[in-house]
Amino acid sequence: MSLSKVAAVIGVGQTDYVGDYARVRAGEKPHNSDGYAVLAFNKALADAGISRDDVDGLIVGPTVAYERIGELLGINPTWGGQRDAMLAVIEACMAIQCGLAKTVACIYGNDQRSAAVQYGGPQAMGGDLFLSYVYHSPWGYTSQGALYAMMFRRFMDATGITEAELGEVAVAQRLHASLTPHAIMRQPITIEDYLASRYICEPLHLFDYCLINDGGVAFIISEAGLAKKIARKPPVLIHGVGRYDLNRGATSLEPRLLDFYRPAQEKCAAQVYDMAGIGPKDMSAVQVYDSFSCHVPFALEGYGYCRSGDVGRFMREDGISLNGKLPVNTAGGHLSETYMQGWAHQVEAVRQVRGECDRHQVPDCRFVHYNSDVAGKAVSIIYGQ
Structure with missing residues (x-):
């Protein structure tokens, strides 16, 4: 049913x-x-x-x-x-x-x-909950940041996306946060600010990491x-839901490095769009689980918002801010609003559909698509009128 x-x-x-x-x-x-x-x-x-x-x-x-x-x-x-x-x-x-x-x-x-709470290092969250930390700590990969840095480096090589294009995520979300009274980081930044910020784990900069x-x-x-x-x-209303997990090869990082979670996203997208009876072109806004900024380009390609390999240009030219073609993480997301592990994104989705967001309101907002792809587990929900 x-x-x-x-x-x-x-x-x-x-x-x-x-x-x-x-x-x-x-x-x-x-x-x-x-x-x-x-x-x-x-x-x-x-x-x-x-x-x-x-x-x-x-x-x-x-x-x-x-x-x-x-x-x-x-x-x-x-x-x-x-x-x-x-x-x-x-x-x-x-x-x-x-x-x-x-x-x-x-x-x-x-x-x-x-x-x-430690989210990095060999004792992150007790040491046993995030298997990737345990298996890869001998090689220095002791945090999700290190794992996503390697994943995005591979994505750069495969698609040609640049650091400056990834910076569009942090800049857009900080703009949204600047218009959101309950957001924590409200000082706008530019691409120049982003590129000048220090690396935490290259190629990811300070502004690519979520708040704590x-x-x-x-x-x-x-x-x-x-x-x-x-x-x-x-x-x-909750118009559709979807879920698909990539477990095979997970501890070898295979789903991250070969396909960037794409198979899970595509299967999940098929479920949620079919259930809701709508697709990417019907969405007024998108919310993406963004513990790191690179989740956004992965999701935009994986859920069909742009062509494969074109996400860098899409974010730079079409735009993912409130002034662009597809507003993403309209309150600032994990990077600038608050890090509530995906819960606050859904509050924002509901308020956008209600039309309650004042200065960061998406005009005529009818449907908001929320998705998460943490560790290759893709989950998707469409909220709407």
Whole structure:
């Protein structure tokens, strides 16, 4: 059975990224991960205009404990569990389609900056969760940055894309962040600024890396018919979802270096476009999981927004800013808005469809395509009116 328009987002919430970033830099610790999650949920509940007792499903991000969040919120769900940002949405839709829940809260909280979580080095996140770190640390590849630097170097050789063309991502997203009050990095930059910035792992510059900050995000998903009755604002429908994983050869980096995740993206694209009944030309904006800027060109080619090998020219000439042909990461993304591991991108997608984004609003926004390809696991969701 198709999941198209089975469910809709009725409420979104987020914490004070800017204020907490400043407080953490000043040596304070405003909240732990659970606290951020609870704050975001309360804001999403208010945005939806419903009460806690209307929620009968609970899915939490992997940074918090499912049972503990349920206890703190006082929710005894008929369906629940722990998922990442993308799969939380798909699982919520599946639970609703199967009649296992009617209104599902998806909640994330992370105190990663104040807790000094390591995302690089041999002990990153405990050392065992990211197998690529463990297998490749003897050769110096002890962070995702090193792995994506090698991946993008290979992409440069294969397509001819330049560092300056990759810089279009950081410049466009910083422009978007400059128009977004809740974004952390709001000072605009130029291509010259980008090229003058130091390398972290060549060819990736400082501006190619995501932020690390504390925060929380929540969104509430309800059965589409019920959503129209109970939501305070117009519901945003989930028109299509897709998923395809590349596991073969993953620890040898084969999916990264030979095809840049392309097979997974193409399979995932076929699923989500077929389910939604629309395609790339119908999208008003695109949100891309961007722990590193190079995710964006990989995704633009993989999901059919430009021809293979043409993404450098596409970003430079057609444009991926609000002033260009295809606005990408319209609040600033992980690079400049906030690093909420893909959760905040979906809040931005919902607000764009609602028309709530003020200075960084995409005109006549009807459909927003969100995609993620972390470690060759491609997931895609289309939000729309």
